[in-house]
Amino acid sequence: MNDHDPMRTDADTATDEHRLVEAARQGDGGAFGQLYQRYVDRVYSFVVFRVRDRTVAEDLTQDVFLQVLRGLDAFDWRGSLAPWMLRIARNTVVDHWRRSGRRAERTMTAVEAGDEDDEDSRIDRMVAEEDTGILRAEHALDRARLVRAAAHLTELQQQVVALRFASGLSIRETADTMGRSEGAIKNLQHHALRALRHQLGSDAGEAPPAGDVE
Amino acid sequence: MKRATLMNSSEPQADRLQEALDRLTAGEAPAAVWRDLEQGRPEDDLAPLTSLAARLAAVAPATVPPVFRANLQARLQTELAAIRRPRNSRSAWRRLVPRLAGAAMAVVLALGTTVAVSANSLPGEMLYTMKRAAEDVRLALAVTPRLRARVHFDIARARLEEVQALVSRGVAVDAAVIDALIAAHEGLLSAARGAGDPDLMASAAGTLSRAEDGLAILAATAPAGDRAELDQAAADLRRLAESSAATGTSPIAPAERPRVIGPTPALPAAGATDTPALTATSPLPTTAGASGPAAASSPTLALLASPYAPTATATVPAPAVATLPSAPPAGRPSDPVAPPAPGGPVATSEPSRVDPPTPVNPEANARATDLARKTSEPEPTKANTPRPGRPLQPPGPTSEPPPEPTAGDAP
Numbered sequence: 178m179n180d181h182d183p184m185r186t187d188a189d190t191a192t193d194e195h196r197l198v199e200a201a202r203q204g205d206g207g208a209f210g211q212l213y214q215r216y217v218d219r220v221y222s223f224v225v226f227r228v229r230d231r232t233v234a235e236d237l238t239q240d241v242f243l244q245v246l247r248g249l250d251a252f253d254w255r256g257s258l259a260p261w262m263l264r265i266a267r268n269t270v271v272d273h274w275r276r277s278g279r280r281a282e283r284t285m286t287a288v289e290a291g292d293e294d295d296e297d298s299r300i301d302r303m304v305a306e307e308d309t310g311i312l313r314a315e316h317a318l319d320r321a322r323l324v325r326a327a328a329h330l331t332e333l334q335q336q337v338v339a340l341r342f343a344s345g346l347s348i349r350e351t352a353d354t355m356g357r358s359e360g361a362i363k364n365l366q367h368h369a370l371r372a373l374r375h376q377l378g379s380d381a382g383e384a385p386p387a388g389d390v391e
Numbered sequence: 392m393k394r395a396t397l398m399n400s401s402e403p404q405a406d407r408l409q410e411a412l413d414r415l416t417a418g419e420a421p422a423a424v425w426r427d428l429e430q431g432r433p434e435d436d437l438a439p440l441t442s443l444a445a446r447l448a449a450v451a452p453a454t455v456p457p458v459f460r461a462n463l464q465a466r467l468q469t470e471l472a473a474i475r476r477p478r479n480s481r482s483a484w485r486r487l488v489p490r491l492a493g494a495a496m497a498v499v500l501a502l503g504t505t506v507a508v509s510a511n512s513l514p515g516e517m518l519y520t521m522k523r524a525a526e527d528v529r530l531a532l533a534v535t536p537r538l539r540a541r542v543h544f545d546i547a548r549a550r551l552e553e554v555q556a557l558v559s560r561g562v563a564v565d566a567a568v569i570d571a572l573i574a575a576h577e578g579l580l581s582a583a584r585g586a587g588d589p590d591l592m593a594s595a596a597g598t599l600s601r602a603e604d605g606l607a608i609l610a611a612t613a614p615a616g617d618r619a620e621l622d623q624a625a626a627d628l629r630r631l632a633e634s635s636a637a638t639g640t641s642p643i644a645p646a647e648r649p650r651v652i653g654p655t656p657a658l659p660a661a662g663a664t665d666t667p668a669l670t671a672t673s674p675l676p677t678t679a680g681a682s683g684p685a686a687a688s689s690p691t692l693a694l695l696a697s698p699y700a701p702t703a704t705a706t707v708p709a710p711a712v713a714t715l716p717s718a719p720p721a722g723r724p725s726d727p728v729a730p731p732a733p734g735g736p737v738a739t740s741e742p743s744r745v746d747p748p749t750p751v752n753p754e755a756n757a758r759a760t761d762l763a764r765k766t767s768e769p770e771p772t773k774a775n776t777p778r779p780g781r782p783l784q785p786p787g788p789t790s791e792p793p794p795e796p797t798a799g800d801a802p
Contacts, residue, residue, distance in 0.1 A: 178395060183802075189748055200397065206471050206472065209467065209471055210464060210467075210468065213463075213464055214464075217451075217455050217460060217463070218452065218453065218454050218455055221454070221455045222451065222452045222453040225453050226451060226453070231456075232681060234461050235456075236724045237454075238455065238459075238463070239466070241745055242463065242467055243467070243470065246467055246470055246474070247470075247768075248473060250702050256706060270455035292652070295542055296563065315451065316450040317450075319446065320450040320453075323446070323447060323450060323451065324451075329791060338451075339451075341444075341448075341449075342444065342447035342448045342451045342452075343451040343452055343453070344452070345448070345452060348409060357399075358399040359401070360399045360400045360405075361399055361401075362393065363401040363402075363405040363406060363408070363409050364401050364402055364405045366405065366408070366409065366444075367401075367402065367405035367408050367440070370408070370440040370444055371436070371440060373447075374436070374439060374440060374443055375408075
């Protein structure tokens with residue numbers, strides 16, 4: 178994300194970011210603060226998409242940034258901070274699932290976990306507590322529906338969707354984050370969207386007719 | 392199917408899908424993109440998938456709740472302060488910021504109000520170096536002479552206020568503090584001159600005059616130990632103002648200004664050894680330098696007036712010399728016909744040159760230079776190819792799937 182300024186090039190952003198990283202490494206609190214501001218929403222978006230619980234997402238986001246802080250020295254600059262940071266986020270979520278007893282590769286449906294109602298109300302709470310001044314109401318509801326449907330995807334599919342669309346990473350960055358090739362990411366993306374569409378159609382109570390998203 | 396997704400080479404539909412997303416991201420009209428997608432096999436459903444992706448891109452990004460955002464930042468700053476040592480720092484001021492009181496400092500940093508909070512700092516306080524650094528930044532950012540003059544005004548006023556605050560708190564006035572005040576006013580004069588604006592020059596002169604008065608008042612009520620320094624400072628300012636007004640040349644470079652702090656040293660042929668009353672009342676002519684007999688009774692003044700005098704003598708300049716508008720009063724062997732250098736060697740800086748913070752403050756100089764260096768040094772540009780698949784913008788405020796024959800329902 179280029180700070181929403183269409184005139185900024187990716188190269189500008191990368192240069193700025195490199196400078197900030199170097200300064201932060203040397204203890205510059207202001208530089209670290211800027212990096213934090215740039216990434217906190219992206220990390221949070223990824224985490225909240227994956228865990229579907231705002232409180233947990235906040236805790237995990239904090240974990241991620243503490244790890245970032247401590248690991249900054251060892252971090253190898255390779256053009257962007259995003260893949261490294263989101264990899265930490267991804268691993269933090271996986272660790273969370275392990276701690277709470279869910280295996281990573283299982284589909285994480287609410288029904289399977291046996292707490293569908295809790296999950297729904299968590300999502301609703303999450304949506305309700307959002308500042309809907311920022312997010313239009315229909316987007317908020319839409320997000321809830323999409324997030325709920327995404328829970329039925331495989332772990333890898335959910336990761337790709339979260340990284341690509343919640344955190345806004347590119348194919349390249351997503352591939353770096355997940356340690357896979359760009360081709361594999363595109364495949365995952367394709368199948369994730371297909372599965373999601375299918376799930377949304379099921380949620381709506383009917384098989385999706387051709388050409389119909391809902 | 393699962394195996395296929397992990398293969399490194401992408402399936403053709405996956406490529407086409409991503410390509411469509413790239414086109415949307417690049418700002419291409421959705422209608423064109425859908426049209427092309429529909430050229431393919433209908434069962435691929437690429438158009439609705441693309442639309443779904445756009446919808447996700449629109450609604451999936453979340454923002455952190457504001458309270459959480461602020462709290463986490465504060466926590467992180469505390470951690471940062473605790474675990475990281477500033478090292479290899481090229482910026483002198485950062486070394487001087489004491490690493491301590493993590494919580495207070497961290498909260499201040501986190502709220503981004505450091506500069507505002509530091510604005511009331513006094514010499515010797517924790518955030519004072521930050522205050523000075525902020526001034527340097529302002530100076531470095533002031534690209535025109537007028538803007539620089541403006542910043543110098545603020546800096547000069549800040550120095551005066553600091554001295555006033557210190558005295559009112561009973562803190563002993565340090566020579567460095569006085570030096571900084573004088574330097575700030577020199578910088579102001581220089582900058583005002585550099586801007587070439589008579590109004591600015593008049594304002595600068597007014598500022599100096601007010602500072603001089605302020606110091607004199609302070610001196611009158613200050614403890615005895617500080618009185619001499621404060622009066623000295625007032626005298627220096629007056630001299631500055633006079634030399635500047637009379638000749639339009641630069642004031643004495645600070646390095647050449649002898650500082651007399653504390654008890655005045657005994658001088659040969661010194662008359663009165665106490666300067667205070669004298670400087671406040673001596674009827675100095677408006678021309679630069681001390682000329683005339685009044686100078687004689689002020690040994691320090693004479694000293695100031697002619698730092699390069701062969702002997703630090705208070706000998707009265709010959710009346711003949713005194714008639715020259717701003718000839719150096721003491722027996723300076725220099726050329727009377729040369730452009731008058733008020734009371735000393737010609738300052739090295741020229742009127743039109745607008746300098747960064749004056750040399751008496753090497754720290755500040757280093758800071759400004761560092762900043763300039765940092766903002767101008769070329770960073771290696773990473774050869775990032777334009778990224779495909781940037782966050783998509785949906786085709787329109789609500790991401791309706793365009794191919795939808797019945798577009799009645801919003802998604």
